[in-house]
Amino acid sequence: MKHTISVLVENNAGVLARIAGLFARRGFNIDSLAVGVTDDERVSRITIVADGSDYTLEQIEKQLNKLIDVIKVKTLKNDTSISRELVLIKVGCSSRQRAEIMSIAEIAHAKISDISNTTITLELSDSKDNLANYEELLRPYGIKEIVRTGTIAIQKGEAAVRV
Amino acid sequence: MNTTRMTVAKAMTECLKAEGISTVFGYPGAAICPFYDELYNTDIRHILVRHEVNGGHAASGYARISGKPAVAIATSGPGALNLITAIATAYMDSIPMVIITGQVNTEQIGRDVFQEADITGSAEPFVKHSYLLKNPEDTARVFKEAFYIAGSGRRGPVLIDIPYDVQKAEIDFAYPETIDIRSYRPSTYGNGQQIKRAITAMEQAVRPLICAGGGLFTGDGASLMRRFAEVNDIPVVSTMMGLGAMPTDNPRYYGMLGMHGCKSANYAVNHCDTLILLGARVGDRAISAMEARSDLTVIHIDIDPAEIGKNLAVDIPIVGDLTAVLGQLIEACGVPTEHSAWKNELDAMRSDDKVTPAKDGYINPKQFMRILDKALPDNSVVVADVGQNQIWAAANITFHGGRFLTSGGMGTMGYSIPAAIGAKAASPDKEVIAICGDGSFQMQMMELATAIQHDINIKVIVMRNNYLGMVRELQEKGYDNRLTAVSLDGSPRYTKIAEAYGIEAALVDSPEAAETAVKQLISSDRPFLIEVSVEEHEKTIL
Ligand SMILES: Cc1ncc(C[n+]2csc(CCOP(=O)(O)OP(=O)(O)O)c2C)c(N)n1
Numbered sequence: 001m002k003h004t005i006s007v008l009v010e011n012n013a014g015v016l017a018r019i020a021g022l023f024a025r026r027g028f029n030i031d032s033l034a035v036g037v038t039d040d041e042r043v044s045r046i047t048i049v050a051d052g053s054d055y056t057l058e059q060i061e062k063q064l065n066k067l068i069d070v071i072k073v074k075t076l077k078n079d080t081s082i083s084r085e086l087v088l089i090k091v092g093c094s095s096r097q098r099a100e101i102m103s104i105a106e107i108a109h110a111k112i113s114d115i116s117n118t119t120i121t122l123e124l125s126d127s128k129d130n131l132a133n134y135e136e137l138l139r140p141y142g143i144k145e146i147v148r149t150g151t152i153a154i155q156k157g158e159a160a161v162r163v
Numbered sequence: 164m165n166t167t168r169m170t171v172a173k174a175m176t177e178c179l180k181a182e183g184i185s186t187v188f189g190y191p192g193a194a195i196c197p198f199y200d201e202l203y204n205t206d207i208r209h210i211l212v213r214h215e216v217n218g219g220h221a222a223s224g225y226a227r228i229s230g231k232p233a234v235a236i237a238t239s240g241p242g243a244l245n246l247i248t249a250i251a252t253a254y255m256d257s258i259p260m261v262i263i264t265g266q267v268n269t270e271q272i273g274r275d276v277f278q279e280a281d282i283t284g285s286a287e288p289f290v291k292h293s294y295l296l297k298n299p300e301d302t303a304r305v306f307k308e309a310f311y312i313a314g315s316g317r318r319g320p321v322l323i324d325i326p327y328d329v330q331k332a333e334i335d336f337a338y339p340e341t342i343d344i345r346s347y348r349p350s351t352y353g354n355g356q357q358i359k360r361a362i363t364a365m366e367q368a369v370r371p372l373i374c375a376g377g378g379l380f381t382g383d384g385a386s387l388m389r390r391f392a393e394v395n396d397i398p399v400v401s402t403m404m405g406l407g408a409m410p411t412d413n414p415r416y417y418g419m420l421g422m423h424g425c426k427s428a429n430y431a432v433n434h435c436d437t438l439i440l441l442g443a444r445v446g447d448r449a450i451s452a453m454e455a456r457s458d459l460t461v462i463h464i465d466i467d468p469a470e471i472g473k474n475l476a477v478d479i480p481i482v483g484d485l486t487a488v489l490g491q492l493i494e495a496c497g498v499p500t501e502h503s504a505w506k507n508e509l510d511a512m513r514s515d516d517k518v519t520p521a522k523d524g525y526i527n528p529k530q531f532m533r534i535l536d537k538a539l540p541d542n543s544v545v546v547a548d549v550g551q552n553q554i555w556a557a558a559n560i561t562f563h564g565g566r567f568l569t570s571g572g573m574g575t576m577g578y579s580i581p582a583a584i585g586a587k588a589a590s591p592d593k594e595v596i597a598i599c600g601d602g603s604f605q606m607q608m609m610e611l612a613t614a615i616q617h618d619i620n621i622k623v624i625v626m627r628n629n630y631l632g633m634v635r636e637l638q639e640k641g642y643d644n645r646l647t648a649v650s651l652d653g654s655p656r657y658t659k660i661a662e663a664y665g666i667e668a669a670l671v672d673s674p675e676a677a678e679t680a681v682k683q684l685i686s687s688d689r690p691f692l693i694e695v696s697v698e699e700h701e702k703t704i705l
Contacts, residue, residue, distance in 0.1 A: 010346055013295070018287060025288050062469035068292040068312060071346040163345070 032150035092142035192238020195265030219249020224585025240278030255572025291319035316349030377404025378442015382486035532559035577606035
């Protein structure tokens with residue numbers, strides 16, 4: 001099962017290595033990882049999507065909490081949180097295909113980030129599942145490159161993971 | 164705060180003094196020289212070991228007896244790397260230590276210069292926390308935090324790696340009085356609701372059992388556990404790390420559990436209805452003799468939430484400091500209960516491990532341990548190495564207020580002599596005995612020089628069977644007796660090695676010789692070594 005874990009850490013050197021090392025040596029699988037500072041520049045948020053049983057998730061949370069630099073660990077529930085990935089997709093695009101691809105972009109609420117005689121690059125932010133759908137729609141045009149960030153997630157309503 | 168201008172190297176010694184450190188164990192080299200040069204100006208006793216790993220083990224022995232974080236020091240690169248096994252050994256057994264290593268100059272880090280090693284990176288899996296001290300101004304805070312982190316919560320080793328140029332830098336120094344790490348606040352008291360549930364479970368229990376672990380040796384854990392067991396009339400078994408927490412001759416004590424444990428302890432674990440784990444990690448070797456059961460209520464009390472439920476399903480988890488939680492439990496206990504029927508059942512399972520005399524020229528190792536045990540003062544510290552010798556010691560040494568130190572989690576050969584040196588340095592008035600095999604002795608015999616040089620009068624027992632006995636036993640049973648790479652042919656006479664260091668020694672090849680030698684060993688106020696002739700194919704599991 002996939003779990004989305006929001007981790008607040010002290011913005012110290014080596015924190016990411018510690019967390020990555022912990023996952024590797026305890027045999028936890030990371031699906032994606034996203035890191036960025038929070039509104040407090042001394043604190044970073046690491047959002048991890050990990051795969052494993054409930055037992056594994058409990059171990060991940062407990063072991064993360066043992067790291068001195070980790071301030072808070074919270075597993076976000078699917079139904080009470082919103083998760084997003086950002087993806088940049090470069091597809092082959094002749095001038096004749098442009099209108100077609102742009103209509104897909106419109107449905108997907110994608111931004112056109114770059115355009116050339118032979119390519120078009122779309123910028124999309126959505127849930128992982130929706131992104132997979134759009135990817136399939138674009139595949140026939142020839143995907144030249146896909147770059148995606150790890151998942152970031154936030155709880156709905158008042159709930160917040162803060163220091 | 165009033166500050167004083169000084170070098171970081173001097174500030175490091177000031178930090179150690181402020182932490183009450185009077186003895187350190189180490190091995191110098193170029194990258195840590197500024198610090199050693201400042202050590203020259205202090206009264207801190209530096210014990211020069213003969214290999215860095217042993218400085219780490221000695222600090223471990225010192226910490227386990229003093230109850231406070233102990234300090235080991237090494238230079239950059241090979242010196243720091245040599246410490247890793249000791250760091251990992253301490254980590255597995257939750258021993259509080261602060262490790263100080265020299266590092267190459269800050270601007271050279273990452274360029275593979277002479278004697279550079281990424282020690283914070285390489286030791287990461289085995290430290291509670293580590294610092295690469297790049298900013299000289301952080302010195303005081305880092306030391307304060309390091310000692311606090313090492314000695315609080317679930318204790319463990321903390322590493323401070325300090326580049327050469329940082330040691331030489333000047334700072335305005337003052338040692339902080341307070342500490343606040345927002346991301347590190349270990350719990351003390353157990354959750355009230357869980358305490359209530361534990362009390363209810365205990366009241367309903369007909370066959371309760373306490374499993375005493377190594378975590379009891381912090382604070383007043385061991386004595387409170389004894390009171391708790393007494394008030395509620397609960398039988399006690401021990402893990403190897405918990406040996407000594409309960410006196411061996413206490414009528415409620417049923418011995419050590421596990422793969423190498425005794426019958427009554429393993430019977431108790433498999434027949435209790437309520438198991439109270441106190442500061443025990445529930446390691447695989449400890450529960451190997453335990454059958455899976457659905458009718459068992461498990462109460463696990465530990466300072467580290469990550470240990471609870473890791474290896475055994477737990478019904479009532481209590482996270483907290485054992486001294487605090489046991490205090491809460493004792494206070495919350497209602498009417499004293501008694502469990503005579505259960506104890507009678509367990510008493511019937513006690514068996515006296517019979518000793519068959521060895522053939523001429525040898526002594527049965529259990530018999531030797533019992534002769535030694537009789538002669539030992541009550542408060543002695545016995546440090547067992549790893550292997551058959553460890554099993555014989557654990558099963559036959561009795562405890563009446565003394566301690567048993569061993570590398571429980573990592574099973575690191577070569578632990579006993581350096582750890583004994585550390586333990587003796589921390590408690591010069593106690594008899595401290597290292598027991599090792601002939602294999603492990605040869606991993607650490609260089610430390611006899613350390614003992615002599617620093618007047619640390621440890622006693623050493625070498626159980627000579629001319630084999631890596633424990634592995635040989637494994638090969639005999641599990642590999643059709645195909646003995647591979649376990650013979651120690653070519654080894655020296657160990658009494659001669661001792662004599663070469665100026666240490667008095669005796670060879671024991673009969674029970675009579677054992678009686679005489681053990682008397683000599685106890686009455687000597689200098690280091691003393693006994694080489695014990697053990698029959699080559701003696702086993703631990705019969
Ligand atoms: C550093 C290290 N290397 C290898 C082992 C594996 N090992 C466990 S017991 C043992 C044999 C120990 O032999 P010896 O010290 O002679 O003790 P004995 O078992 O004969 O009492 C070995 C090699 C270990 N525990 N530690």
